[in-house]
Amino acid sequence: MRPPCHAVLPVIACALGALFHATQAAAALKPAQLAIVINDADPDSVAMGEYYRKRRGIPATNVVHVSIPGKPRSIGVAQFRLLKQAIDSKLGPSIQAVLMVWTAPYAVQCNAITAAYTLGYDARQCAHTCAAGQPSAYFNSASKRPYTDHGLRPSMLLPTALPPIAGPPASLAPEQARQGAQALVERGVAAGARSLPASAYYLATSEVARNSRAGFFPPAGHLPAHRLTIRRMTADVLEGAHDVLVYQTGMAQVAKLETLAFVPGALADHLTSHGGDLLGSSQMSSLRWLAAGATASYGTVSEPCNHWQKFPNSAVLLRRYLGGDSAIEAYWKSVAWPAQGLFIGEPLAAPYAVASN
Template identity: 45%
Template sequence: MAKACFSRWQVLVGLLLACVGAVQAAEPAPPAASGLTEARWLRAPRLYGRITANELGLVINTADPYSVTIGEYYAKRRGIPAEQILRVQLPMRASLTPEEFAVLDQTLRSHMPENVNGLALAWVQPYAVGCNSLTSALGLGLQPDLCANTCAATRTSPYTSYFGARPWLVIGLRPTMQLAARSVPAAMAMIERGIAADHRLADVVPEAAVAYLAATPDAARNVRERLFPPAGPVPGAPGFEVVRVKSDALPPMRRTLIYQTGLARVPAPLGGEWLPGALADHLTSFGGQLDRPVGEGQMNILDWIDAGATASYGTVSEPCNHLQKFPHPQRLLQAYAQGVSALEAYWHSVAWPAQGVFVGEPLAAPFAPVPMP
């Protein structure tokens, strides 16, 4: 039986944290690239705690050899408690039916202990439920009405205005990420990058790390440029800086921790030197269709994993270019720099995640404080 180990006081504190401050999740920042408003940093909410292996649930598809191998490897490398591992049988295809999803969702809810506040799915397919992504359907709830008009506004995620590390207990939401890569060796390498990232940038004199934010001539996909912060140091994160670049004039990329752009296909090679724990994504319509072959149509976000990133995000159905459906550059940088995991930073940055699939090693946390001995 699941055991809730949180006091009434902790629940009340969590509820207060969910209500304090204004993240402006559904509202984009003032246009910084238009010349009318100078780029500036938004006020960052203070985040508390971090989801670790002791609060992460792991789901393995026993019908998928990749899933079994990677799930067992991840459980061992990250030390996921046995009672937080669920083995299921799922079809190996891109999308689940609503009925198949309902069975999976209910199985998870009945199996996972109450202390599980995030989920890792150890497979590549399935990644969708109709026009919804599977990670968001499990985390936020299925939104079947969206399929009538995938360009419409979707439900705002309450996670964007929750600042603690107990979202399941407080707001009934478990942020979810897929341990997805194109092969078992690629997935193992991604996991090792996530592990190597932990606490790496938390030293008093940390390694240099760079967030490259690329403007592009693709007007429809360049809408996030208005959200870019000013170039220079990231507030409160020594050694971490923002470099604003043009996609047609990329400098040699070094010490890359964040890379965001807006193109249907990013020219290879995808960046240069990647730090462990690097996050990278591009704003386009179908980057989250994880079964899309290499080089066919729009770029698959698994290309970022192949290149050396540790996590990414993309949409599984046509979202149009709503800013709220993609990672907010400042929210992503600010959350990650506060020491939370890749899973939490990405979920904090997307206001309308219904169509977006989160992939990568969820527990990577380069800015997390070094544990006390």
């Protein structure tokens, strides 16, 4: 059953057929517009931050150094406000987005740290996490300069270590985990040269409560201009696919990830309550998408209930990505109520962007 359109949507999701008439590809976020935040108390953050800066040609002046000892999974509101102030004080008006280079912290009480940084900490959401969220002005926006146009900077977390596809996160040797994070960066870089045909997979599963966004799955078909096939399935698992650009499903645990091959720049996420609890064990961590080969993902850090507005809208995400947005832009534009949502991965991946000066 298709969910009704909500007032927050001047929405493409009400006319999914518009996806087949996506606007001409535009330039994506540029490296010079991205700030990198490094935690000097975390050696992995320091090493990965410098690795990413060099690979993406980020100006050294765009690097912000902070100190968050102990790698806590969540930080308090007072500590977060000092952190945000420290970051913002170093950013000029040309900076349009922010990348935090660490695995933890990833939450500010019930808020995701990326959402709290971009939109401000939302205390009302924590009073009742299943309540409706505050709408994002950036949702489904055509803006290419979010800070200039909306006064907000989309943010993403670049993990410094990735777990194995199966098994507990701590079961991988530190050096292997770092290599996995570097491979993630390389997939983002490679996405700019992607030319192979690919598919976008959308699964309506037997976990009915987690199908709340299925009404927004794009219609099946082939998009010749993008060399992309959209495939809708009624199934609990995707197995053996070797051309995955998008994989969206609703499951607490997603099986058979080890059988898949993701193309550079792939986006993948599962609608469930605690995917954004990256180091938790109650449900599948969104980190596992990145470990399996995806380039960016999303998950909520606290119980959101199954409001589709708190998860990536499939039609909006695909249209914006095909229209030339980077991963950070497309993912952020696809979530209407993002307070509890954590955006992770390589932000500048943009398989369909056009070159710009």
